[in-house]
Amino acid sequence: MDTIVEMKHITKRFPGIIANNDVSFSLRKGEIHALLGENGAGKSTLMSILFGMYQADEGEIYIRGKPVHIANPYTATKLGIGMVHQHFKLVHNLTVTENIILGMEPRKSFGRIDMASAQKNIEALSTRYGLAVDPSAKIEDITVGMQQRVEILKMLYRNADILIFDEPTAVLTPQEISELMHIMRRLIEEGKSIILITHKLKEIKMAADRCTILRRGAVIGTVQVADTSEEQMAEMMVGRTVSFKVPKKPSEPTDIILKIRNLCVKNNKQLLAIKNLNLDVKRGEIFCVAGIDGNGQSELIEALTGLRKIESGTIELNGKQIQSAPIRERTLTGLGHIPEDRHKYGLVLDFNMAENMILQTYFNEPLSKHGILNAEAIHRHSQDLMEQFDVRSSLGALSIGRSLSGGNQQKAIIAREIYRSPQLLIAAQPTRGLDIGAIEYIHRCLVAERDKGHAILLFSLEMEEVLNLADTIAVIYEGEIAGIVNADTTNENELGLMMSGSQKGVVPDYE
Incomplete structure (x- = not known):
């Protein structure tokens, strides 16, 4: 040849x-x-x-x-x-x-x-x-x-x-x-x-x-x-043996941490992208919203995190309605966010990594005191996180955000969010662009957060990831929930049919 x-x-x-x-x-x-x-x-x-x-x-x-x-x-x-x-x-x-x-x-x-x-x-x-x-x-x-x-x-x-x-x-x-x-x-x-x-x-x-x-x-x-x-x-x-399936025990969900009722959200063309959507996410579970890209996932994520104004409905986190709350307030109420667009929402690309790693915590001690940043503590904190999550860069915490490869930028965002250990972590395409070794590590981290009694709201386009990681799966189609299934009892074919609108699944009655 x-x-x-x-x-x-x-x-x-x-x-x-x-x-x-x-x-x-x-x-x-x-x-x-x-x-x-x-x-x-x-x-x-x-x-x-x-x-x-x-x-x-x-x-x-x-x-x-x-x-x-x-x-x-x-x-x-x-x-x-x-x-x-x-x-x-x-x-x-x-x-x-x-x-x-x-x-x-x-x-x-x-x-x-x-x-x-x-x-x-x-x-x-x-x-x-x-x-x-x-x-x-x-x-x-x-x-x-x-x-x-x-x-x-x-x-x-x-x-x-x-x-x-x-x-x-x-x-x-x-x-x-x-x-x-x-x-x-x-x-x-x-x-x-x-x-x-x-x-x-x-x-x-x-x-x-x-x-x-x-x-x-x-x-x-x-x-x-x-x-x-x-x-x-x-x-x-x-350079080592890799596990393809994340080891996890059965979930033990407890009380509802996120309650969404009759949520309506418009897209950039002012058309309804989310239509009267209802969902309950419980502590101690990985709840995945799965669907073909462009069926309202982005608008739902932005509505939950405060990046998009909602038309009607309520979003309740930890018993507190947050649909009109500013982003800082949502963060302090227990919300974490791994965004699907890491450049637009995840990093300030012209900041160095030390600055990027403290974007939501810079006002806490020991990173600052009386409004004055502690440069040494910030550098040490950021360097430790980068080493723990194997974020590779030429100058460590002093590297400029845009100089890292896409996969290392993603690992940095995940390190920052998981370190905060929020009670509800919205993880949107968390392993997009990551290699199999990094995916294995991130999946273990998300399961560990679940096992602490926290909730993970996962948005993923990777069918293998959905079936491997989720406990409960809600399929979204044209802005509505087409069905909610248990990850252990479904398969790729059933999910694919619901994702394409060919088949409807069971949707519980919400109060």
Whole structure:
């Protein structure tokens, strides 16, 4: 089999850290090659070098056997390399067609954009590769799964035959993940070659031919996926045996800590996203709200945490109505929050990590006294938390928030919230972007909080996480609860049917 990409002895340094240390990697024509590693292992950095977003300090790159210098993404595109980023690069108020042709618009007389020709080309591409999209729909009006199809079509429109997928399933439903795996196989049959960056071992086993494992910037090995178990790959990735199922005893729920009654919340378009929703969450349980992305989860989280005004209804925490309370008051009443958007709500990206780790506790002793911050106590507190949760950064607590990898930013937020040990912790996509070792640790922490008699309100798009971690599962569909089930007696198929609106479950009568 011909080698289409060869990266030899790649080294990339950032201040205080070696992101890639003498890494060699190859991609064969017509294969799916997975790139696996912990957060901060150097996977995205290596692929960013291949796509021209970074330049290697040392090493060589060969494309189709010829040495190349990839100065920028434009050069990469001309070489037939395309990349679907973890956070999609789409303009939300433009249409599907406008996003796909952006920067490569077909022209007709007098420099006018030939939109009819572009739309025809996109329809032909989407039919050929089984990527059904509506060319005239606006990005803001289509699902996340459809947005990903648009990103893939952007690559194909530019004639890419080396396709890089960076954590492509992070925000997809189980059905969309199956569709994506089918699309990848279709692309391979059409002569494309794919590099798949992922933390998900099940997907590697489902889709990949070979897998290269990175640990702390260095290659641990490349394996044939068919001959290697998930357990073996996990151990190579983190350097120890990893448990795939969190050990937990049956929950022992007690009294109700969160009571939601007849809650109505509007979305940004002023349409009702949450419709007369009722829920009870008890102390001593992990209560999960599961559903396909965009069914009201974000609006519900924002209403509970004080980030969005409600239209009507009540939210009672610890016997106290908080629907009109400011955020500080909710926090002091016993609410914790791991937000789904870590950049927008979780961190102040231009603060250092010492400052980020005290955002909700800076006014308490010993972090401050009489309104004056104690810099030494703050640094020590933050450094201890970062070490306990294995938050890796070049300068420790002095590192600027935006300099950490996405996974390490997430671990920092989780460390800050779990340290406070709130009576109700709202955990929204708590392990998004985390490697299997970090997921195992976070799950153990959440179960430990539950076992203290606290409540966890979990919002997750990961079916495996929902079934592994939750005690009770409420499925949300179009802003309403479609059914509430016990995690021990349900399965992926039943949840999937409720999530898609094909089936209704049991919903208790609320007083």
